[in-house]
Amino acid sequence: MSELLIEARGLGKAYPKVHRSGDRLRALGRLLFRGEDGDRISVLRDVDLEVRRGESLGLIGANGAGKSTLLKLITGVLTPSSGSVRVRGKVGALLELGAGFHPEYSGRDNIAMAAALHGLDGAELRRRLPEIIAFADIGDYIDEPVKHYSSGMVVRLGFAVIASLKPDLLVTDEVLAVGDESFQKKCVRWMQDYLDGGGTLILVSHSMYHVQKLCRHACWLRDGEVAMTGDVFDVTQAYLAWHERKSAPQETSPNPDRRNVEFSVLDMSLDGQTGEQPVLLGQGEPLEVRCRIRSREDRMPSVAIGVTRADGTPVYGVSTDMDGHHPQRLAAGEYACRLVFDALPLLPGSYTVRVHPLDPEGVRVFDTMERTLTVRGATREFGLVRLAHRWDTLPGEARHE
Amino acid sequence: MNAMSSTTLTLRFLQREFRERFTGSLSGSAWALLQPLLQLGVYSFVFVHVFKARIPGADAPGYVPFLVTALWPWTAFSEAVLRSTTVIQNNAALIGKVALPREVLVFASVCTSFAVHVAGFVAILLVLRVGNAGIALGGLPLALMSYVPLFALALGISLACAAVQVFVRDLAQLLVQLLPLMMFGAPVFYDRALLPPAVQPWLSLNPFTFYADAFRVTLLHHGSVAWSSVAIAVAVAALVLVAGIGVFRRLDAHFEDFL
Structure with missing residues (x-):
């Protein structure tokens, strides 16, 4: 068994109910002096999750099922209300469009900040900057403020930074869908290389196609709880079946x-x-x-x-x-x-x-x-097809042995 | 996150803070010096020419150096606290999406205020020295050392305020009202010796009183500071810093819920 990268036990998240301004003051008092707080809305309950190095996990579920919350707990943006989550290794997260980018600053400045946020120092950044800029491939826009970017360019920039980090664990969602065809291909290819190279991936997606393509396991969240985990095909099929049951009367007529x-x-x-x-x-x-x-x-x-x-x-x-x-x-x-x-x-x-x-x-x-x-199948061959082949010794070279 | 990358992150935020403050305004970095200079001009006109303020004592310095030595440190302190209070709230978008040590944001903000105003302070002291205003530049190293506990005090207050501001948004407005009270409650514009003797000891309760006195003793040889009050000031600064870190750490985990 390879190393455990993520271990979540009974993980839960609840948000405080804050309706009136007085509630905030009361919550502050409770937190400061008693270390607890009152009324809460639970968005995630009792999630047990294990992800090992080299695994690829697809996180699926309807809107509001708690997928983003789970990712934020894993990346450390949120603190769990109950249970625990332990993450080992360097995490690269690409969660929302332009997350962490400052609209007023140029692409170059934002790369520097994103790199610092992911723990790269100045020398390391200088070494990788050409590679990042080449991957993003947005031309002269790199020196323009990010607010002038198209959403595709923002994604390109974000993905380029993450790709250069070579994280132990990559956490991403469907932001990639915003990129154009050629960039999507580039990303998918990069992710496949990353996975082939032993990388670990958590992908949140509503596209079963992407999940099945990139992930071997899947976890289905329903109303803040894990409905099913296991092999990607079993889980996605169960999930799709659930959706089909929900929207049964809609029969698609042929074009x-x-x-x-x-x-x-x-x-x-x-x-x-x-x-x-x-x-x-x-x-x-x-x-x-x-x-x-x-x-x-x-x-x-x-x-x-x-x-x-x-x-x-x-x-x-x-x-x-x-x-x-x-x-x-x-x-x-x-x-x-x-x-x-x-x-x-x-x-x-x-x-x-x-x-x-x-x-x-x-x-x-x-x-x-x-x-x-x-x-x-389990093979480490490269490419698309197995070409008929055999390994042989060079004729007349046997004397070197 | 290790210490090294935290340093890089702090530097990046510092860089960003500096640029945010100076590239957006018309006069750029000159504004940092211009604004306190204007303030000084207004105050010295009002106090020297309108109120005819005098500093008691035979060897008393002129009013302008007297004011400069306390007003500049005060500006560093109050600006650091005011700006840092909203720094977590202003970076809500970043905090909600990227895991980062949030205290770095407050630290960078306080650092920037101090860097700008300490530099301005040294510059204006040199200007006054050239203008022969009786500044004892030999006291400068000691004066700069006084900034250390002042920085700690500001950082402690800022951390606590920045954390509380997330929950209670009125704090920033309240501070705008409270900080001038603290300024007038410390001998920034006046000399403590001018007050009725019954009132004088009460000023010591104001943490800034020590700094106003200390800067004048080191740079103008005006007044006196007991070693015991140095010890108390350092202890207070350290305590405030520890308390500030405590409050910040306690509330840190819940920022996202309330931002």
Whole structure:
């Protein structure tokens, strides 16, 4: 078992009820002379949490469930009202948009302050400053006051500082979603590298996609209490199911535009699973992709199937017309095809499988349907796929042994 | 957080404080010297030319050096307390989001006030010396040493006030009223010897009385300070500092709940 970085026991937080100005004075008196205070509203109760080095924990829950409060307790911004939390190692927190940044000061000054707040001294800062500025990549804005920044730039700056700190524990929430596509990719890539390098992550997110992509464990908070902890897929599925039950009557109708285009995807399945839930697959296991295509004029479509990494990096794509294969005609205007990978060589990670119907010439894309695929496994290989390989000795070099 | 990074953090906050005070105002850093100079000009006009104030005794200095030696330290002290009282409240956004040793904020604020006004003090003493106003510059090291307990006193009061201000927002307004009372209750504008003998001992209850006397003894050789009162002043400053730290530590954990 690796080192315990966070250990919370019976952690709770309650805020004092302060309605009238007299309450503040009374609270002050109680705190000063008796060391306790009175009426409280509890926002977090009895949270037990353990995070070990190298773990990645997703914190999920509805608004007001106490996620931010828990993070603030972990980062030491808040003091627990009950129980205890112990944190070892250097914590890098990126909690709210521009937290800790002073709007009147330039990006450069704010980097200096943020670095000092995270315990970097002047010499260390000078050494890392070029790296931080390069990562933030906001050009000449670095010398402008932060109040003139777009929210994306603020996030870039904040993330650049945290990234340079190489913290033992990274605590972050969805601020990353504010960045543009390229910056998000950069962040996700950085986080994956960070996790691969043994970093520990706590991520608060409403995007199950992000949580599943980056975290192996999850903790679901409901009304200030831990509803469930465990494997990320179990917890997120339970959480989504709870949400679905809450908003049951809302049935999403298929996009009306879909019915009018020449070719559209009726459905697709990965290993026979059709739901929105990601499909789990062990490394090197077979994968079967099935899809049904509707053809308005009953012309035979061409079908392209592609796999991308969750951050959008293409891995592989192939279409029926490339291989000279023809989809099966099931009924009038309905075609199907089935693509089998006997041993999918993808490395562990989260991927997206996309199905696109094309015109028979294989030129125009008409529709897209996608499913998430998660490949699980324990390997330290780099990249996206395992390339067939073997290690060998150099011919004629054996005498050096 | 280790001591080293705390130092870096303190330096950064000091840097920020200085810039906040001087880059926002029109005359920049000159304001630090200008404002007490103007104040001094007004006071010396009122007291020397309107009230014709006199300092008793044959070897008594002129009124301007007499005023300078006590008014400047007072300005450092009162400004430190006034500004630091709201420093936690003003940094609520930072405190709510980043874990940091909050006393650093108060410390940086008090340091800035003292740095500005001690520098101004030395500058004006030199100006007065050039103008031949009977300043004994040999007493300067001792005078500067008197700033140490004064700083401790200001820091202790500031820590307590900054913490209490989080809970009771009227404190800052109250201080604006109370600090002038403390000033007039100490021999800043007048000499203690001018008061009726029955009143004189009561002035010693005011912590600033010692400093007004001490600065005049060291720099003007005016009046006298007993060694016992030095000991008492240092003890009081130390006690106030310890009490201030105590109050601050006690309330520190609850700032977020009330900010």
